[in-house]
Structure formats: structure tokens, C-alpha cells
Amino acid sequence: MVAFRNTDASGRTSGLLLRCVLYCLLALGLIIFDKRYDHLGQIRRFLSVVAYPVQVAVASPFEGWDWFRQSVSSRETLRADKAKLEAELRLANFRLQRYEALEAETQRLRALRANTAEVATRFVVGDIMDLDIDAFRERVLVDKGARDGVFVGQAVLDAGGVFGQVARVEQLTSEVILVSDASHAIPVQVNRNGLRTIAVGTGDMSRLKLPYLSTSADVVAGDLLVTSGLGGGFPAGYPVGTVAEVKRDPAQSLADVEVRPAAALDRSREVMFVWPKPDAPPQSGALAAEQGPAHAPSPAPPGAAAAAPQTAAVPPPHHGAPKK
Amino acid sequence: MALSALVALALAVVPLPPAVDAFRPDFLVLVVFYWSIESPRAGGLALAFAAGLALDVIRGVVLGQHALALTLMAAWATHLRLRLRVFSVLSQSLTIFALLTGYQFVLFWVDGATGNPVTTFSRWLAPVTGALIWPLLAGGLSRLHDR
Numbered sequence: 001m002v003a004f005r006n007t008d009a010s011g012r013t014s015g016l017l018l019r020c021v022l023y024c025l026l027a028l029g030l031i032i033f034d035k036r037y038d039h040l041g042q043i044r045r046f047l048s049v050v051a052y053p054v055q056v057a058v059a060s061p062f063e064g065w066d067w068f069r070q071s072v073s074s075r076e077t078l079r080a081d082k083a084k085l086e087a088e089l090r091l092a093n094f095r096l097q098r099y100e101a102l103e104a105e106t107q108r109l110r111a112l113r114a115n116t117a118e119v120a121t122r123f124v125v126g127d128i129m130d131l132d133i134d135a136f137r138e139r140v141l142v143d144k145g146a147r148d149g150v151f152v153g154q155a156v157l158d159a160g161g162v163f164g165q166v167a168r169v170e171q172l173t174s175e176v177i178l179v180s181d182a183s184h185a186i187p188v189q190v191n192r193n194g195l196r197t198i199a200v201g202t203g204d205m206s207r208l209k210l211p212y213l214s215t216s217a218d219v220v221a222g223d224l225l226v227t228s229g230l231g232g233g234f235p236a237g238y239p240v241g242t243v244a245e246v247k248r249d250p251a252q253s254l255a256d257v258e259v260r261p262a263a264a265l266d267r268s269r270e271v272m273f274v275w276p277k278p279d280a281p282p283q284s285g286a287l288a289a290e291q292g293p294a295h296a297p298s299p300a301p302p303g304a305a306a307a308a309p310q311t312a313a314v315p316p317p318h319h320g321a322p323k324k
Numbered sequence: 325m326a327l328s329a330l331v332a333l334a335l336a337v338v339p340l341p342p343a344v345d346a347f348r349p350d351f352l353v354l355v356v357f358y359w360s361i362e363s364p365r366a367g368g369l370a371l372a373f374a375a376g377l378a379l380d381v382i383r384g385v386v387l388g389q390h391a392l393a394l395t396l397m398a399a400w401a402t403h404l405r406l407r408l409r410v411f412s413v414l415s416q417s418l419t420i421f422a423l424l425t426g427y428q429f430v431l432f433w434v435d436g437a438t439g440n441p442v443t444t445f446s447r448w449l450a451p452v453t454g455a456l457i458w459p460l461l462a463g464g465l466s467r468l469h470d471r
Contacts, residue, residue, distance in 0.1 A: 016364075016369075016399060016402055016403060017399075019368075019369050019399075020369060020395060020396065020399035023369050023370075023372075023373045023391075023395040023399075024392055024395055024396060026373070026388075026391075027373070027376070027388040027389075027391040027392035027395060028388065028392060029388070030387045030388030030391065031386055031387065031388040031389060031392065031434060031438070033387075034386050034387040034388060035386050035438050043387070044381065044387060047377070047378075047381045048381055050381075051378060051381050051382055054330070054333060054334060054337075054378075054382070055337070055382070057334065058334045058337055058338055062339065130339045131337045131338075131339060131382075134383055134384070134385075136442040136444055136446070136447060137442070139384070167384075168384050175384050183440065
């Protein structure tokens, strides 16, 4: 069936072995240089700009279809959408009324404790590009990159809560690792009582887990988890998820806690990049030290990076944070 | 040749529903194999290396990973090409399966060596679907090549 008819079939491929060895050595060299010395940033950046048209070309039919569907949606749908959005806006405005006052108050209180809150002030919205980067890792490509000031380790939110953090920045795009990636961890706090711990991804977009809570820890199903802001990577106070199930096995020292992420990890089309306050007051020594590991390009072992500073953080107000 | 590689590259990143995603054959790898067998002197290893590099950049993995795997396997395919031409469809598919598995194995090994292993079983599904789709893809390519 498959007819190869190149008559040059018997043509020599002399030096096949030699060329193969050469190319393999080149590839191995690239791997080693990229991994060990991180010298290839420029090359990678250049190549990624070359690859950008391909990515756009693949993503554009899907975006075009979305645009087409929107532009032909009926008057009734639009009307219903508008009513719904207005209702949501009204609700959001109610909630916002007290926000300014509360934020000022929080700032004052934190100043009293000589603690500088990383309050996010600048936001940029990015579109998720319709591309499967990797079937085995929970990552997405977003159409904002170094040109827009995105940096590695930056927090990314969506309308529901924390979405993930930036793992890699190219000129025009950036790769965001989701909170549900199996190699991702994020410092969180139970909103009800301030209990601090770490939420770790599972590789399943609908599930996170809290592996470092003891069986006696005060956490129940329905508890809201928010970012604690420790470790400095994420601004404090954004919802991460709600506790779905707590399994306590008396034979184990650690509880088995399942969390449902607040962000719509599998449905979001737009995400928000967050910049910490640009005019934040100078960090105190302890806090600066605490933030060290978080600013290192950390997505590979964020668990370790986030876990380390937690133990060195300010004394817990309520419960002792369970140690790893 | 370049056009088929570009199309295959696009197919490699087109979004699919997560349930089907693990079954996605490595289109670009198959296309590179085809050209390694059909006209190794025109494309061959240079094409394999370039295609691998493109995959590395798009997937955002360590630079050189796919390039290494693809170069090795394309060289092997070139080495086997005279035999492959006279093989029946079934034997061809089986050989391609072996090549694809070797490709995945090199990727797996580099993943492990650079410290972020992906140990899910599903990564070994792609060679199976790749081998199944090979007769169609090679047939289509050779028909296009005729014109």
C-alpha cells in the first residue's frame, strides 16, 4: 500500500552514523547547557518568536469560531446575558462599598504589626491560547509575555480565585502552571480560623489536596481556603478553593483533605496577571529573607520553596501550623 | 516536505478533549519518519533535528530533548529504510511502533535525567495510535508527493 518509489533507494547514506552522532552530540549539548547553565535564554526567546505564528495559526480558527458564534447570537440571548451581568454587577458593587474602607483599615493594622502586606494593585488580563502544550502536565499558554512585563513566579488569577503562576516567559507569550499541577504547591490559610498549610496539586483539574494537616487539625468540609501571602509569591487573601472532604484515619498521623479549586481551571478563557504593589514600603529584613526563595524561578519545586519560608514566618496567631 | 512538517506541527498542538488527548499520535514524528525513509538525502537528519527543536520550543521543555530523540530514531529509520520499503503494511506498522516507542523512551529518559519525570502510563499510548495511523499517513503523503 505504501509505495516508496524513490529510485534513489540504493543511494548511499554514507556517513549516516557520523551525522547521527554529530546531531545527537549537538542535542545533548543543548540539553546540558539549557539545564545546567541556563545560557540559552536568548536562543529560546528567538525561537519562540519564530514559533509564535504557528501557535497563532492553530489557535485562530477556534477563536474565529467563538467570534462567529458571538456575532450571530440572538437578541434574546444577549438580553438575558445583559440582565444576568447587571445583577452580578449590582451584587459586586454592594460588596465593594466597604472594600476601600476595609483596605485602608487593613493597611493601618498591618503597619502597626510592621508587616508589609503584598496588596496587588496592577492587573493585566490575558487570553488563554487554545493549545495543548503538554498532555501530561497542567499548563496553559497565555498571550502575554515579557513585552507586557510578565515575570516568572508571578501570580495568575481568574474570576473565581487563584489560577496558577507563571512558569516560563517568552517575548509574546507565557506559560502558566495551574494550581492543580502535580508539581505545584501554594501556601494557604483556612479563612475561618487562620490555620495555615500548603495546598498541593494532584494532576487532576478538579482536585487539590492538603497533605500536611494532622488528623486533629481544625478543618471541616466547606471551609474556604485563601492565599496566606507567605512565601511572597502570591498576594494574600485570594480564594484558592473550598474543602470538599476530610478523611481522618486514626491510624495515620496526617488527615486526608480534598479541596475543590475556586478558579475554573478547565473552563476559564481569560486570566489576570497580578503585580504586587509597586510602591510597597521597603521590606524588613526578616520578610525580605522570607521572600528570597519565592523570587527564584521556582515552578519546578514550588512545594519546597513555599514550604520552607512557612516555618520561618511570623508566629501563628491561632494554631501552630502543622509542619511538613 | 516543509509544508507537511508544518501541518504536522500544527496537528501536534491542536487542542483536543482531554479524554482523547493521550491517544494523539505524534504526527510530526511520523512525518519525519516518512521523509527519512522516502528521501533521506533531501531531508533526513537535518529535518529531524529542526522538527525536534520546534517541538522543544512549543512544548516548553528542556531544549534539545525532542531533537535528540527524533534524530536518533530518524537515523534508525533511515538505516532500516531499504527493508521497510519491501515490508507488508503490518510489518511496517510494527517497525514504526518500535521506532515510536524508542522515541518515547528517549523522551522519558531525558525527562527523568533533567528532574521532572512523567511516569503516567498514558504516555505509552501514543506509539500505539501512531503505528495504527501510519499506513494512512504514509499512503496520503506518498500520494501527495506524486503530484
